[in-house]
Amino acid sequence: MVDTTLTSLGLVEARDALDKKEISAVELTDAYITAMEKGRGLNTYITETTDLAREGAKRADENLAKGEGKPLEGLPLGIKDLYCTEGVLTTAASHILDGYKPHYESTVSANLWRDGAVMLGKLNLDEFAMGSSNETSFYGTAINPWRRNGDDTPLVAGGSSGGSSAAVAAGLCAAATGTDTGGSIRQPAALTGIVGMKPSYGRCSRWGIVAFASSLDQAGPMTRSVADAALMLRSMAGHDPMDSTSVDIEVPDYTAEVGGSVKGLRVGIPKEYRVDGMPAEVDALWQQGIDWLKDAGAEIVEISLPHTQYALPAYYIVAPAEASSNLARYDGVRYGLREDGKDLIEMYQNTRAAGFGDEVKRRVLIGTYVLSAGYYDAYYRKAQQVRTLIGQDFDTAFESVDTILAPTTPTGAFGVGEKADDPVSMYLNDVFTVPANLAGLPAISVPAGLDSQGLPLGLQLIGKHFDEATLFRAASAIESAAGFTAKPTVWWEG
Amino acid sequence: MSVDKETVRNIARLARIRVDEDALEPLAKELSTILTFVEQLDAVNTDGVEPQAGGRTMALQQRADEVTAGGYPEKVTGNAPKSEHNFFAVPKVVE
Numbered sequence: 001m002v003d004t005t006l007t008s009l010g011l012v013e014a015r016d017a018l019d020k021k022e023i024s025a026v027e028l029t030d031a032y033i034t035a036m037e038k039g040r041g042l043n044t045y046i047t048e049t050t051d052l053a054r055e056g057a058k059r060a061d062e063n064l065a066k067g068e069g070k071p072l073e074g075l076p077l078g079i080k081d082l083y084c085t086e087g088v089l090t091t092a093a094s095h096i097l098d099g100y101k102p103h104y105e106s107t108v109s110a111n112l113w114r115d116g117a118v119m120l121g122k123l124n125l126d127e128f129a130m131g132s133s134n135e136t137s138f139y140g141t142a143i144n145p146w147r148r149n150g151d152d153t154p155l156v157a158g159g160s161s162g163g164s165s166a167a168v169a170a171g172l173c174a175a176a177t178g179t180d181t182g183g184s185i186r187q188p189a190a191l192t193g194i195v196g197m198k199p200s201y202g203r204c205s206r207w208g209i210v211a212f213a214s215s216l217d218q219a220g221p222m223t224r225s226v227a228d229a230a231l232m233l234r235s236m237a238g239h240d241p242m243d244s245t246s247v248d249i250e251v252p253d254y255t256a257e258v259g260g261s262v263k264g265l266r267v268g269i270p271k272e273y274r275v276d277g278m279p280a281e282v283d284a285l286w287q288q289g290i291d292w293l294k295d296a297g298a299e300i301v302e303i304s305l306p307h308t309q310y311a312l313p314a315y316y317i318v319a320p321a322e323a324s325s326n327l328a329r330y331d332g333v334r335y336g337l338r339e340d341g342k343d344l345i346e347m348y349q350n351t352r353a354a355g356f357g358d359e360v361k362r363r364v365l366i367g368t369y370v371l372s373a374g375y376y377d378a379y380y381r382k383a384q385q386v387r388t389l390i391g392q393d394f395d396t397a398f399e400s401v402d403t404i405l406a407p408t409t410p411t412g413a414f415g416v417g418e419k420a421d422d423p424v425s426m427y428l429n430d431v432f433t434v435p436a437n438l439a440g441l442p443a444i445s446v447p448a449g450l451d452s453q454g455l456p457l458g459l460q461l462i463g464k465h466f467d468e469a470t471l472f473r474a475a476s477a478i479e480s481a482a483g484f485t486a487k488p489t490v491w492w493e494g
Numbered sequence: 495m496s497v498d499k500e501t502v503r504n505i506a507r508l509a510r511i512r513v514d515e516d517a518l519e520p521l522a523k524e525l526s527t528i529l530t531f532v533e534q535l536d537a538v539n540t541d542g543v544e545p546q547a548g549g550r551t552m553a554l555q556q557r558a559d560e561v562t563a564g565g566y567p568e569k570v571t572g573n574a575p576k577s578e579h580n581f582f583a584v585p586k587v588v589e
Contacts, residue, residue: 103569202552215548244554313532324509331510333582338575344585345510353512361511365521366528368509369497382535384545389538391546423524424531 002038002493006031007171011075011228012255014174018064018074025064025074028174029057029118032076036120036172038493042143044167046081047089048121056118063116072235073116078173080164081122082129083109083219084208088119092210093137094127096355097336106208107240108177108219115235120173124163127357128327129184129212132429134162135420136359144192144413145170145488149454152491155413158188158429164222165192169488175223175232179209181216182315183408183433186445189222190408190458193447193486195475196222197229200466201440202247204233205240213322214245216315216437226446226476230254233468249466257472263297265474268401272308273432275410282407282457285449289405289459292481293474301401305393310386311435316427317370317383318438323360324367330355362423391439394462403474404462406432408445412455432460442468446475447484456486496526
C-alpha cells in the first residue's frame with residue numbers, strides 16, 4: 001500500500017511536517033519508494049536509486065534531529081535523466097550513452113543535494129530532450145497518469161520532461177527537475193496538471209546537463225504547487241563559474257512572493273496567440289485566467305507580438321543547428337556505445353547510426369544542412385535575425401506590461417502514437433512555449449482547469465528577464481483563483 | 495526547398511551517420527517537409543537586423559586563464575568503450 005498521506009504532501013508541506021517531527025525523512029522516502037514500485041507501469045524512471053535515497057533520508061533525519069535542517073532537507077526528488085549524476089547511470093534516454101556513469105555531478109543537482117534533498121532516481125525523457133511526448137526515448141514512452149473520461153487509451157505525459165511530469169502528477173516523487181529548450185518543462189506540466197517553471201536563460205547553471213541547444217536550454221522545477229516551485233528554484237538557481245552564461249545576480253527569496261498581491265499588475269494579452277484551430281475550451285480557459293487576474297486587481301492590457309508565428313520555424317533551425325554541433329561528441333570514443341567499423345570514420349558512422357533514434361538523426365541532419373556551406377545565410381543567419389525580432393517584440397511589450405498571460409499548449413494530452421508519424425504536427429505543440437526560449441525569458445505554467453474530456457490544461461505567464469518573482473506572484477494568484485485540486489484516478493498500481 | 499537523395503547522402507556523410515541506401519528517399523521526404531515548414535521565415539523582412547547568437551540576457555563572461563581541474567586521466571577515460579594506459583583507443587588512423 002502506498003501511504004498517500006505522505007506522498008500527497010507537497011515540498012513545502014512535507015518540509016513543514018519534517019520540521020515539526022510529525023513525519024521522518026525515512027518514512028517519507030520509503031512511501032515514495034513503494035509508490036515507485038507500484039507505479040512502474042507508467043515508465044517514469046529509467047533508473048531507481050533507492051539505496052542512495054534511503055541513505056540520504058537517514059542523513060536528513062540526523063540533520064533534522066540536530067536542528068540543522070537545510071531548505072530541502074529530506075525532500076525526495078526525481079532528476080530528469082539529462083542531468084549528470086556522479087556514479088549513477090546517465091542516459092539522456094539515448095542508446096548512444098549506454099552504461100555512462102559520470103565522474104561529476106551537475107551544478108543544479110549538486111545545489112539540491114547541498115540543500116538536503118534526497119534523490120529517488122533518474123526520470124525518463126525524449127532522447128536528448130528532443131520531442132514533445134516522451135515517445136522518442138530509447139527506454140519507451142512515459143505514460144500520463146491522466147486518462148480521458150471513460151476511456152483507457154494511454155496518453156502521453158508531454159515532453160521532453162515526460163517522466164518528470166508523469167512522476168510528479170502520479171505521486172512517484174515529491175517534485176522533479178526538468179529542462180526546457182522549447183517548452184520541455186511547461187508543456188508536460190500543462191498536460192499532467194502540475195506547475196512547471198522555466199527560469200530566465202542564465203538563472204540556473206547548465207554545467208553537467210547534457211547539452212541539446214545551448215543558447216536555449218534552461219533547467220527548472222516541476223512541482224505540485226507554485227509555492228513548491230518557488231522553494232525549489234531558489235535552491236537550483238545561482239551563479240556558477242563553470243557556465244559562462246550563468247549570471248552573477250542575487251537569487252531572491254521567491255517563496256515570499258507566493259500569495260502576494262497582484263493589484264495594479266499590468267498583464268499583457270498577446271492577440272497573436274489566438275491561433276487558428278485553437279479549441280474553444282482553451283480559449284475559454286484563457287479568458288477565465290484574464291478574469292481571475294482582473295478580479296484580483298490586475299490591469300489587463302491588449303498587446304501585440306507581431307513575429308509570434310515565426311518563432312517555431314526559427315526554433316526549428318536554431319535548435320537543430322546547435323544540436324548537430326553538441327551531439328558531434330557522441331562518436332564512440334569517449335563514452336557510451338561503440339559499433340566497430342573498418343576504419344575510424346566508419347566506426348563513427350556505425351556508432352551514430354546505431355546509437356541515435358530517428359528524431360535525433362532528423363534533427364542532426366537538419367542542423368548539419370542549415371549550417372553547411374551555401375545554406376548558412378539562407379537558414380541559420382536568417383533564423384538568428386528573426387530571433388532578434390522576436391526578442392524586440394517582447395522588449396516593446398514589456399514597456400507597457402509586467403507579465404504576459406497565454407495558454408501553455410494548444411490542446412490537452414493526446415494519445416500515445418497519435419502524432420508520432422508527423423514531425424511538424426508534433427512541433428506545433430510548442431507554438432506557445434518556444435518564443436520565451438528564443439528571447440531567454442522566464443515563464444511558468446500553472447494548472448488551471450480540465451477540458452471536456454477531463455484532462456488538465458495549463459495557463460502560462462511570461463516575464464521580464466530575471467523577474468521570476470513577478471511570475472511567482474501572478475502564478476499564485478491564478479492558482480488560488482483556479483482552485484485546481486483535481487487528481488488523476490489511480491489505475492496504475494499493479 | 496526540397497532535398498534529394500544525393501543531398502541526404504552528403505549531409506549524412508558530413509554528420510557521420512550511416513544511412514542505408516533504402517532509407518535515403520524517405521529521409522529526403524521528411525527533411526523536405528521540415529525545410530518547407532521553416533522556410534516561412536522568407537516572408538520576414540530582416541534587412542539590417544543583427545543576428546542574435548546567444549541567450550540574450552548578457553554578454554559572455556571571461557575568467558582568468560588558469561588551470562582549474564585535471565590530473566585524473568583515469569576518470570576522464572573511465573567511460574571510454576576502449577582505453578589503454580589512460581588513453582582513448584581508436585581504430586588505426588596512420589598507416
